[in-house]
Amino acid sequence: MTDEELVPEIHDILKLCENTEFPGVEGAVSPHSNPHLVYNYNKIENSTFEGVCKHHHGKDFEIFPDSSSLFLLDMADNLAASTSRVGIRNIGTNDMVFKLWKNSFKKIKNKNVYFRPLNLDEILKFISENSGKEDFFEKYYNYLIQRAEDSTLGANITSLYTHSALTGKFYRILRDAGYSIEDELLNNVSKEIITNIYNEKENEWILNVIRIKLRFSQKPFRVKDLNIFRSLKSTIEKINNDLSDFILFSASEELLLVLPQNREIDLLKQFLSKYNFWFEFAERSQTIRNVHPDPEKLNKEAKNLKNEAELKIKQQLQRIPKSKQKKAEIGVRKSCEKPWKKKIEEIEKEKNNYLMQEGTEYIELFSEIKPPICEICQMAPAEYPRIDEKSEIKEELCKYCQKIQEEGESLKKLAKWTYEDGIRTAWLKISIDFDILIDALKELYIKYLKDLEIPNPEENADIRFSVISEFQWDYENFLSLFNDHIISEFGEENVEQVLDDLLCIKIEKSNNVEKILRIYNSLINEYFPRFKKTVESPIKLVISESNVKYPFFEHWKYLDNPESDIDIKLTGKGEMKVKLSHLSELLNLNLGGKTALYKLAKMADVSKELAYMEIVSIEGKKDHPDLQKAIFKMGFEPADILTYIKIKSD
Amino acid sequence: MPKYLEYTLKSDSLILGERIKGGIFRPSSKTLRWSTITMALRKWTGNKKLHAAGVLDSYKSNYFVYSPTERFTKISKIPLQVEVLNNVEGRIYIVKNDDLELPNEFKIFLGALISKGFGKCELICNNELEEFKIEQGILNTRIPCEYKEKFSIEEVIKPIYGYLFESTSKTTGFLY
Numbered sequence: 098m099t100d101e102e103l104v105p106e107i108h109d110i111l112k113l114c115e116n117t118e119f120p121g122v123e124g125a126v127s128p129h130s131n132p133h134l135v136y137n138y139n140k141i142e143n144s145t146f147e148g149v150c151k152h153h154h155g156k157d158f159e160i161f162p163d164s165s166s167l168f169l170l171d172m173a174d175n176l177a178a179s180t181s182r183v184g185i186r187n188i189g190t191n192d193m194v195f196k197l198w199k200n201s202f203k204k205i206k207n208k209n210v211y212f213r214p215l216n217l218d219e220i221l222k223f224i225s226e227n228s229g230k231e232d233f234f235e236k237y238y239n240y241l242i243q244r245a246e247d248s249t250l251g252a253n254i255t256s257l258y259t260h261s262a263l264t265g266k267f268y269r270i271l272r273d274a275g276y277s278i279e280d281e282l283l284n285n286v287s288k289e290i291i292t293n294i295y296n297e298k299e300n301e302w303i304l305n306v307i308r309i310k311l312r313f314s315q316k317p318f319r320v321k322d323l324n325i326f327r328s329l330k331s332t333i334e335k336i337n338n339d340l341s342d343f344i345l346f347s348a349s350e351e352l353l354l355v356l357p358q359n360r361e362i363d364l365l366k367q368f369l370s371k372y373n374f375w376f377e378f379a380e381r382s383q384t385i386r387n388v389h390p391d392p393e394k395l396n397k398e399a400k401n402l403k404n405e406a407e408l409k410i411k412q413q414l415q416r417i418p419k420s421k422q423k424k425a426e427i428g429v430r431k432s433c434e435k436p437w438k439k440k441i442e443e444i445e446k447e448k449n450n451y452l453m454q455e456g457t458e459y460i461e462l463f464s465e466i467k468p469p470i471c472e473i474c475q476m477a478p479a480e481y482p483r484i485d486e487k488s489e490i491k492e493e494l495c496k497y498c499q500k501i502q503e504e505g506e507s508l509k510k511l512a513k514w515t516y517e518d519g520i521r522t523a524w525l526k527i528s529i530d531f532d533i534l535i536d537a538l539k540e541l542y543i544k545y546l547k548d549l550e551i552p553n554p555e556e557n558a559d560i561r562f563s564v565i566s567e568f569q570w571d572y573e574n575f576l577s578l579f580n581d582h583i584i585s586e587f588g589e590e591n592v593e594q595v596l597d598d599l600l601c602i603k604i605e606k607s608n609n610v611e612k613i614l615r616i617y618n619s620l621i622n623e624y625f626p627r628f629k630k631t632v633e634s635p636i637k638l639v640i641s642e643s644n645v646k647y648p649f650f651e652h653w654k655y656l657d658n659p660e661s662d663i664d665i666k667l668t669g670k671g672e673m674k675v676k677l678s679h680l681s682e683l684l685n686l687n688l689g690g691k692t693a694l695y696k697l698a699k700m701a702d703v704s705k706e707l708a709y710m711e712i713v714s715i716e717g718k719k720d721h722p723d724l725q726k727a728i729f730k731m732g733f734e735p736a737d738i739l740t741y742i743k744i745k746s747d
Numbered sequence: 748m749p750k751y752l753e754y755t756l757k758s759d760s761l762i763l764g765e766r767i768k769g770g771i772f773r774p775s776s777k778t779l780r781w782s783t784i785t786m787a788l789r790k791w792t793g794n795k796k797l798h799a800a801g802v803l804d805s806y807k808s809n810y811f812v813y814s815p816t817e818r819f820t821k822i823s824k825i826p827l828q829v830e831v832l833n834n835v836e837g838r839i840y841i842v843k844n845d846d847l848e849l850p851n852e853f854k855i856f857l858g859a860l861i862s863k864g865f866g867k868c869e870l871i872c873n874n875e876l877e878e879f880k881i882e883q884g885i886l887n888t889r890i891p892c893e894y895k896e897k898f899s900i901e902e903v904i905k906p907i908y909g910y911l912f913e914s915t916s917k918t919t920g921f922l923y
Binding site: 312314318377455456457459462463465466470475476648650651 | 772774904905906907908909910
């Protein structure tokens, strides 16, 4: 058997198989839980079949890995699992995926879905044809996305599709790392020995988890400067393409990589050197047993412990008379800060052992630059003087910015709008906050386990790579559908798509912003309704509206730094921040007639205080029935709600 | 450990120009960079060893259209739109040194278009910082790497680099 023949993605195909009768066995049983029966029923001479039958070493399995590649497959399978296999006790099964960000427990509570649509002979025929992973995903896609990887209630949070793809990645990462066991050590030995070797290697073998945020030094002001985004997109696509096995999450500027120890983060530089992109990174080396998708987990834990300690200190000091507080503070602080200091020591120890690193990597950073300096990025010597044909302005560019500009004006619609008068545009950006994503998924997972009455939900709700990958599929579908809906609402000729999550829309009036919000809200309800229940939504929407001639970089500073779930800025008119949980209510508010709203908006232009007085007056309550509710019950700032009035009244 | 003087800065209108390429729009920096405040204070005090940096706590953005005129031909060039910060409140931290003597309250001019009436700032001494705790966080101003110790920055974890103008000598111009 050779490694090349084994298709790790197919290893769990028996999970799609209906319960089957085997000779000598009473009743129909699950082939996946009884691989030895399948193995003896019809032995196929290929490595994938071996992988399908021998990738477990748990107590219920009679056949187990007996070669190095099957051993790696077993390990990859566990790395790609939705749970750590030991935490969730079996209280029932459901074959359908419970999406933490979508499904409500109430809706699935009394359903016990059984989804195993294939028969064994069909599966064996597929394996015997030496099918590849592409054949597997193409043929069974519709089944794989519905079937949960683990049917156990509480563990059924990722699809077989995500798990299969991820197992393939981890298998190749482990192989790339050069991890292997001599076949002789695994051949003809008992399951106990295999288990011992597994436990030993799980605590010995290391993987590096790295989070990368790509950055650029260019300050894009004009349309042609926006080529930088096309360069960013092509760079990310190339990295995703060439390093696909190592990338476990990818957004338009952010990547999560798992690298074997023998590969350095520097391998990214070859992709970034073309445009001199730089990046921030956080990296953590962890044993396979403890590997966690967030390399900054310890830092976050330390931050939480620090906050808890400060709260405790405050509470304890309040119980002491004021005159004695200063003296008592040292002792109180010492005892309350103990867990935080312990965590800091743990971090320091990891840092000193080079197991944890964070920093910034630049491709080319000059110690000094002799004039002229590049006018666009101001980070390299300008070696390419050129005269802009349209404006006849002389520009001094570096080799990187020259390359970006050479790639032509890609945003033709936007370029055309800038030569017209009175055009208004709304820039909008959707982004993912990875830190909040991990917290929100954990919060939803704890809630799910609590609903199932599974003990120790906080400890068991571990967010692993598979959940994040599962989320990514839905996020990509959400973005794609959002783009489609925006184009169908505003017309293709009025939408400039810079990135999948960065759009510029030619709008007629500010109240078109409300249309964008309605599209966003309906898709959030369809894809991520549960994020309306979490403390903060990991998906952020920023809309910045202005005259088309307003410099893009000013928009970008706003778009790139979301402060709330939804940030809206009407340049020169006002800003507003909206919590995702309030969006539906906001859109359904009865704000009163258009004339009254227009009056209120004009009043707010003169004085916000005056407009506020109007809202809270008896007459205001009559004219704008729900405005007081928005401020006093939903908690909107008066300034936010006045901006919304300006949107509605335009 | 260095000691600092904390001053509150108040200004009605301030233009802290960013050096950018981009037609006619000139945005303002939203922080008080080492170079801006240090050079203004050095000019005011005559103390060449002075170092200071600051942050802006609150301001309101407005725009001012300005058209530079050629003095001899009296022809105006393309008008520039300049971002102006109004009702600015901020804090500046001045590194204490033996030669430095500053009044509790004084006025300086800062930033661009001073001749047009912008940049008048009032500084009021708040506090002398002798003891403070160093914590990890995101730097809210811009300081040259070589002076980071003066501001008690022990380690830069994720730097964001940019280049500063610095004269090589009194006559040979500038390096970045």
